[in-house]
Amino acid sequence: MESSxxxxxxxxxxxxxxxxxxxxxxxxxxxxxxxxxSNSSSPSEYEEEGFFVQNYTINPEWKDISPVIPDxxxxxxxxxxxxxxxxxxxxxxxxxxxxxxxxxxxLKLTEDCISWNPANSTVWVFRRKCLLALGKNLVEExxxxxxxxxxxxxxxxxWQHRRWIIELLxxxxxxxxxxxxxxxxxxxxxxxxxYRQWVISHFQWWDGELEYTxxxxxxxxxxxxxxxxxxxxxxxxxxLQNNEIIENEVAFAIENILKVPENESPxxxxxxxxxxxxxxxxxxxxxxxxxxTSVHCFSFxxxxxxxxxxxxxxxxxMVVQKILELVEKLSTEMDVIRSQYWLFIGRTxxxxxxxxxx
Amino acid sequence: MMSSDIDEPEQWDTIDNSLRCCQPDFxxxxxxxxxxxxxxxxxHKVLMKILKCYRQARTRFSANxxxxxxxxxxxxxxxxxxxxxxxxxxxxxxxxxPWMIYWIIHSIYLLGEDALLNNSHHxxxxxxxxxxxxxxxxxxxxxxxxxxxxTYGAINALVTLCDTEALQSIDRAAxxxxxxxxxxxxxxxxxxxxxxxxxxGIYCAAAVAYITGINTPELFEGSAEWILKCQTYEGGxxxxxxxxxxxGYSFCALAALTLFGKAHQCDLKALLRWTVMKQKPIEGxxxxxxxxxxxxxxxxxxxAAIVIIESHLAKQNSHVLNYRRxxxxxxxxxxxxxxxxxxxxxxxxxxxxxxxxxxHTCYDLSGLSIAQFAFIEDMVVGSSTNKLVPVHxxxxxxxxxVSFANDFFKSNPFVxxxxxxx
Numbered sequence: 001m002e003s004s005x006x007x008x009x010x011x012x013x014x015x016x017x018x019x020x021x022x023x024x025x026x027x028x029x030x031x032x033x034x035x036x037x038s039n040s041s042s043p044s045e046y047e048e049e050g051f052f053v054q055n056y057t058i059n060p061e062w063k064d065i066s067p068v069i070p071d072x073x074x075x076x077x078x079x080x081x082x083x084x085x086x087x088x089x090x091x092x093x094x095x096x097x098x099x100x101x102x103x104x105x106x107l108k109l110t111e112d113c114i115s116w117n118p119a120n121s122t123v124w125v126f127r128r129k130c131l132l133a134l135g136k137n138l139v140e141e142x143x144x145x146x147x148x149x150x151x152x153x154x155x156x157x158x159w160q161h162r163r164w165i166i167e168l169l170x171x172x173x174x175x176x177x178x179x180x181x182x183x184x185x186x187x188x189x190x191x192x193x194x195y196r197q198w199v200i201s202h203f204q205w206w207d208g209e210l211e212y213t214x215x216x217x218x219x220x221x222x223x224x225x226x227x228x229x230x231x232x233x234x235x236x237x238x239x240l241q242n243n244e245i246i247e248n249e250v251a252f253a254i255e256n257i258l259k260v261p262e263n264e265s266p267x268x269x270x271x272x273x274x275x276x277x278x279x280x281x282x283x284x285x286x287x288x289x290x291x292x293t294s295v296h297c298f299s300f301x302x303x304x305x306x307x308x309x310x311x312x313x314x315x316x317x318m319v320v321q322k323i324l325e326l327v328e329k330l331s332t333e334m335d336v337i338r339s340q341y342w343l344f345i346g347r348t349x350x351x352x353x354x355x356x357x358x
Numbered sequence: 359m360m361s362s363d364i365d366e367p368e369q370w371d372t373i374d375n376s377l378r379c380c381q382p383d384f385x386x387x388x389x390x391x392x393x394x395x396x397x398x399x400x401x402h403k404v405l406m407k408i409l410k411c412y413r414q415a416r417t418r419f420s421a422n423x424x425x426x427x428x429x430x431x432x433x434x435x436x437x438x439x440x441x442x443x444x445x446x447x448x449x450x451x452x453x454x455x456p457w458m459i460y461w462i463i464h465s466i467y468l469l470g471e472d473a474l475l476n477n478s479h480h481x482x483x484x485x486x487x488x489x490x491x492x493x494x495x496x497x498x499x500x501x502x503x504x505x506x507x508x509t510y511g512a513i514n515a516l517v518t519l520c521d522t523e524a525l526q527s528i529d530r531a532a533x534x535x536x537x538x539x540x541x542x543x544x545x546x547x548x549x550x551x552x553x554x555x556x557x558x559g560i561y562c563a564a565a566v567a568y569i570t571g572i573n574t575p576e577l578f579e580g581s582a583e584w585i586l587k588c589q590t591y592e593g594g595x596x597x598x599x600x601x602x603x604x605x606g607y608s609f610c611a612l613a614a615l616t617l618f619g620k621a622h623q624c625d626l627k628a629l630l631r632w633t634v635m636k637q638k639p640i641e642g643x644x645x646x647x648x649x650x651x652x653x654x655x656x657x658x659x660x661x662a663a664i665v666i667i668e669s670h671l672a673k674q675n676s677h678v679l680n681y682r683r684x685x686x687x688x689x690x691x692x693x694x695x696x697x698x699x700x701x702x703x704x705x706x707x708x709x710x711x712x713x714x715x716x717x718h719t720c721y722d723l724s725g726l727s728i729a730q731f732a733f734i735e736d737m738v739v740g741s742s743t744n745k746l747v748p749v750h751x752x753x754x755x756x757x758x759x760v761s762f763a764n765d766f767f768k769s770n771p772f773v774x775x776x777x778x779x780x
Contacts (some may be wrong), residue, residue: 056501074488074500076481078455081446090452094501120453122502125552160554187396188650194601205534222397224648231591235600260393264635272591299631337642341685343636347678 018133056092061105067091068098086116102133111144118148124157130163138165146178153182159191163198175199176208187216188225197232209233221256224265231272240273249273250282261294271300279304295335298326306349315353323349364616377699377739378642379412380420385640397649404651406699407710408641415697419740422437426696426740429704433719434471436704437462440716441478453498456489456512459709463518468723468746473521483524493530504536505550517569517755520762530772534572536595537563545580547601556597557588561610564617565753569760571767573617574774582620585611588733589624592648593632603632605646607671609659613752621670630667634686636660642690643698643709644725653708654699654718657725661686662751664733665728669751672733681733688729692739695726724749734777 009343056062068091082090089112094104110127113120131141142165149158166172179196182189200206210233217227239245253270274281277299286304289297305323309315324346331342369640378384388405391398419426440448441462459482466474469480475482488500489512496512513533516524540547540563547559560581567573587599588611595611612629615621636644636656644656651705664686672679699706699722705714706722727746730738738745748759 068501070500071482073481077441077478077485078444078448078458079442080444080447080448080452082452083446097501105744117450117452119450120498120502120549121505121553122497125503125550128552156549156554163554164552188647190597190602194597197601199650220395220397221393222395222649223652225408225602228590228592228596232600244770268592268632268648275591309370335639337637337687338634338685339467339640340680340683340687341630344678344680344685351675351678358690 054287056088062092065092065095068094070115089113090115093123093126097122100129102130104134106130107136108132115150118152119155119157121157124161127162138169141165141204142169142174143256150182153186153189154191156191159195163195166199167202172199174201174206175204175210183216187220187223190225190323193225193229197229200233201236206233206237221259222263224268227265227269231269234273243277246273246277247282247285250285254285257297258288258292261292261297264296267300273317279307293334295330298330298334302326302345302349306353309353315355317355320349320353364429375423377415377419378693379425380416380423381567385409385414386416388640401651404709405640408652408694411710412693413700415693424741425738426693426739426744428696428744428746429700430469430471430743431606431721432704433700434466434469434474436714437465437716437719438474439704453502454508454511455499456486456508456515458511458716459486460511460518461716462513463515464754464756465716465720465723467518467759468727468749470747472520474692479519479524480519481713482519483516483521483527486516487527491533492528493539494532494534495540503550504564505508505553506540506547506559507549508679509533509536510566513566513569513675514753514755517753517763518759520759522766525763525766528570530570530572530763531775532539533566533570534574534577534772536775537567537572537577540575543580545578547581547582555616557585557595557607557610558597560585561614564614566582569753569755569767570772571770572772572774578618582615582623585615586620586624589629593625593628593630594647595629602647605636605644605656605659605663606634608633609663612663616666616670616752621666622674624665626670630664630671630685633660633663633667637686637690641688641698642694644686644691651709652693652694652704654725655708655721657691657695658721658728658754661691661725661728662749662754665751668733679733682735683737684729684733686729688732688737689739692726692737692744695722695729696740696744724754 056065056067067088070091076267089109093109093113096109107127107130110123112128113123114127117123130136131138142162143159145162145165149162152158166175176196176199179192179199182192186192200209210230213226213230213233217230220226233243234240234249249268250273253266253273255267257270271279280286289301302323305319309319327342327346327349331339331346335342361425364629369493386409388402388409391402415426441459448458463475463482466472486496489496489498489502489508490504491500493504495506495509497504498754500509513528516528527629537547540550540559542548543557545560546555547563548555549559549562560578564573564578564581585595586761588595588597588601588607589599590596590603592603594605596602596604597607599669601607608629612621612624616623632648636646637660638645638652641652643652643654644660645652646659661684664684665668668679668684695706698710699708699718701714703714705719707714708718712718723746726744728747728751730745731748735747747756748757749755750757753760755763
């Protein structure tokens with residue numbers, strides 16, 4: 001569901017296999033596809049396949065295998081005009097997969113299929129079986145995977161494979177640097193963050209993480225993934241129960257808020273660190289918001305005032321009025337796109353805390 | 359870049375159905391950021407392209423908003439071409455064929471062009487059955503291992519057809535067995551054998567189980583509790599506990615909780631705030647995460663979540679809702695999709711500058727449908743021919759398909775076979 005940005009073509013080293021295919025066949029995650037109408041390849045030409053072609057059909061090493069040729073029904077819908085190399089590799093893969101042949105040649109074949117389509121989970125699952133059966137060196141497998149991930153960093157299968165390798169190797173030491181390398185291209189890559197968070201919690205490798213988020217936030221205070229990671233680290237290391245730490249984080253959030261009050265990330269973070277103690281816990285710190293004008297600031301103040309009302313027996317109508325003023329400003333001037341939402345918030349507040357008039 | 363004047367007729371003032379992008383206060387150019395970072399400069403680039411689309415729309419439609427059209431015939435012929443004569447470039451989706459079929463067929467049904475497929479039901483059903491020979495679920499293609507996402511795509515495609523043959527083709531006992539196999543002891547689901555587990559897994563499993571009537575308490579024991587752990591401090595849900603809130607996963611979480619009857623157990627207020635905040639104030643479309651770029655596909659994931667949230671709120675506190683309008687801006691969303699996301703090639707796109715694909719076409723259209731129908735009032739931007747078929751926000755199937763499936767499976771109740779071998 002992650003929408004992938006095909007724009008982040010890395011300037012990374014390519015391996016021979018992946019660089020020979022055209023960029024437009026790249027599959028980036030399982031939803032976006034670079035399908036433009038300009039059809040440049042004609043799939044029926046052997047010669048354009050070049051000398052990379054595996055030629056399974058004429059290769060004596062494969063002559064004992066009869067490829068699974070799709071029957072005509074398979075092409076009645078979505079009859080993709082596969083390139084010969086793609087089709088051949090997959091026809092042999094189907095045969096090997098059915099036989100469950102966990103061999104060297106099968107492993108090589110999976111590599112070929114992956115070079116064509118790294119989003120095929122069947123191929124990856126089968127590859128893992130081969131690797132285990134053949135007792136392969138997983139450090140080599142990790143090296144093989146590096147370039148594939150860099151080229152297809154929004155694909156679920158490659159990250160699952162990496163996690164499988166690292167879990168078996170039980171050695172994560174390369175992994176922070178590896179994800180960092182990806183964050184240099186895209187600091188918000190969801191898969192890479194998921195993976196890093198798995199690594200640090202699986203191996204209890206928390207040191208340096210908080211500083212790392214600080215660095216990333218300094219670089220781009222709108223990088224919400226970095227803010228989320230900061231919260232992740234504090235929560236998982238049980239530091240959010242400590243008042244002193246909460247106060248520090250409040251100060252950190254406010255410092256960033258004041259730089260760009262329209263930036264939603266630190267506002268959400270502020271709400272997050274205050275979730276356990278209440279939005280009004282540090283009035284001397286949040287007082288500064290009275291001089292800030294931004295949608296998120298008003299939204300925060302509305303919720304903070306609502307918390308006050310919730311605890312009062314006699315609902316202070318001055319506070320209700322103040323909230324409704326802010327709501328009015330939001331719905332008519334500052335955040336018109338969300339006017340329906342703000343009107344809804346206003347009605348909810350009046351209904352809950354207002355004196356009944358109508 | 360400075361906002362500058364542009365000579366245009368001042369005709370918008372009193373026209374009731376005038377477009378948002380034709381209002382006098384709508385910005386014509388993107389103003390530069392005072393505190394630029396990588397995020398804001400990327401957003402600025404996108405915004406410039408979007409405003410170019412809106413300036414063109416202003417020239418063309420400010421006097422005649424009714425002429426803003428969804429290019430129906432172009433879209434449906436592009437979709438039909440994709441289903442029967444796809445391009446070689448789609449070989450990279452060789453492991454996602456049931457998905458592609460669903461994206462295409464659902465789009466065609468949203469357009470109300472079902473008749474185009476009248477002679478093809480049998481071929482579609484036969485093909486999907488070929489994807490389902492191993493282990494009860496549907497794989498990405500024939501001889502591929504079953505995957506929960508392609509299973510969801512396949513079942514949704516079959517249900518969309520409103521065809522008894524399609525529903526009869528589903529082997530529910532085998533499907534149930536597959537779902538049970540993907541289920542983890544903590545209530546989460548892995549996407550496939552030896553695969554990853556996240557909130558998508560639960561949604562895909564829940565959607566197919568509920569629509570085919572094979573949902574049992576054992577199948578989803580602990581699932582709601584697992585999902586609740588995925589709601590983050592921001593209000594949205596991440597893929598797994600404590601991961602960043604994300605529109606796609608948020609939708610999956612909320613839709614699954616809704617099927618389980620447990621949506622009220624999450625913080626709906628925070629979820630609503632986070633979700634409405636993802637609608638971009640100038641662009642009009644939604645982004646998937648805080649401070650990310652607008653993307654047409656979130657027109658469905660985020661807006662449908664809002665519709666679901668409001669349906670729950672309607673039960674709790676009915677008279678503070680406005681039943682004529684959703685709490686997101688329906689007009690702005692429709693304008694984004696109509697003015698910025700229609701490709702001249704026929705499909706719909708993520709954002710200006712991108713090429714069309716079936717995924718975005720499906721979710722752009724689904725989001726457009728969501729934005730056209732509130733509880734009691736329709737609101738169609740542009741030509742009245744833009745009106746689509748209403749969609750069920752939990753399953754993302756047409757309402758008609760959902761009720762057809764409900765009727766069919768109600769008259770064919772499912773009984774769990776206890777002697778199912780492992």
